[in-house]
Amino acid sequence: MTWHVPPELLVDYDTGRLDPARVMAVEAHLARCSACRSAVPADEAWLDRNWNAVLEVVDSPRRNPVEWLFARLGLPEHRARLLAATPALRWSWLTATVAVLAFAVLAAHLAEGGWPMMAFLLVAPVLPVLAVATAYGPQVDPMHEITATTPTAGPGLVLWRAATVLVVSLGLGTVASMFLPPVGWLALAWLLPALCLCLGSLALATVLPLQVAAGGLVTAWLVAVVALLDRSGDPYPAPAVRHLFEPVAQSGFLVAAVCAAAVLIMRRRRLDVGEPR
Ligand SMILES: [Zn+2]
Numbered sequence: 001m002t003w004h005v006p007p008e009l010l011v012d013y014d015t016g017r018l019d020p021a022r023v024m025a026v027e028a029h030l031a032r033c034s035a036c037r038s039a040v041p042a043d044e045a046w047l048d049r050n051w052n053a054v055l056e057v058v059d060s061p062r063r064n065p066v067e068w069l070f071a072r073l074g075l076p077e078h079r080a081r082l083l084a085a086t087p088a089l090r091w092s093w094l095t096a097t098v099a100v101l102a103f104a105v106l107a108a109h110l111a112e113g114g115w116p117m118m119a120f121l122l123v124a125p126v127l128p129v130l131a132v133a134t135a136y137g138p139q140v141d142p143m144h145e146i147t148a149t150t151p152t153a154g155p156g157l158v159l160w161r162a163a164t165v166l167v168v169s170l171g172l173g174t175v176a177s178m179f180l181p182p183v184g185w186l187a188l189a190w191l192l193p194a195l196c197l198c199l200g201s202l203a204l205a206t207v208l209p210l211q212v213a214a215g216g217l218v219t220a221w222l223v224a225v226v227a228l229l230d231r232s233g234d235p236y237p238a239p240a241v242r243h244l245f246e247p248v249a250q251s252g253f254l255v256a257a258v259c260a261a262a263v264l265i266m267r268r269r270r271l272d273v274g275e276p277r
Pocket of ligand 1: 003
């Protein structure tokens with residue numbers, strides 16, 4: 001090496017009087033030249049303090065509230081951390097879900113004729129499916145690269161996350177139903193369709209990618225609803241759509257949910273998690 005940092009430049013560097021471009025040039029040289037490095041006086045105490053501060057942050061990451069709750073429920077730390085990183089359990093998602101439900105409840109109170117009430121029952125089953133569909137996979141989870149390198153990644157984690165977001169979103173929906181106008185049991189008539197769509201998506205995900213399966217079922221649900229609307233042909237189509245929530249249809253949803261659960265249990269190792277195999 002023929003060039004070395006002139007002593008006066010090193011003094012300027014050490015006292016912080018150099019512009020950023022020259023700081024980078026000096027540091028590029030210092031990284032490769034031990035002679036110049038040893039000419040820069042080191043403040044050992046300062047280095048120790050800073051290194052300890054860095055170690056403290058790296059070694060003791062803070063738990064977010066969701067992770068803390070999972071830990072209190074007795075889940076092991078690694079599982080709590082992977083579950084807390086589920087997209088649908090982040091504040092942005094939870095806030096969006098609460099906002100959609102709040103608007104649906106508000107609409108049910110403001111409008112007449114029962115149609116907005118039906119709108120709540122039709123939208124409420126879709127929210128948990130969206131949460132389940134985005135629970136895992138490179139297309140939907142910004143943290144996926146990190147998640148995929150953990151030993152518990154794969155179908156097992158998909159099911160853990162799906163079950164968790166299902167409990168959370170069904171819980172939020174149930175709380176929202178309590179604020180609906182008094183309609184008796186009908187306020188909870190969206191629960192079985194929601195369960196059926198979620199379990200159906202997961203069962204279908206043993207042959208298709210999860211997001212494709214969920215998208216297909218949500219589309220089928222909305223198409224069925226629109227078909228019922230068309231047939232009624234009146235401005236307040238609640239009576240026609242109401243069929244979806246009557247005992248016959250509800251029993252159908254229950255049977256379908258049980259079948260989907262059975263398929264899922266038998267084929268759980270074949271869940272398509274959206275990763276190359
Ligand atoms: Zn040098």
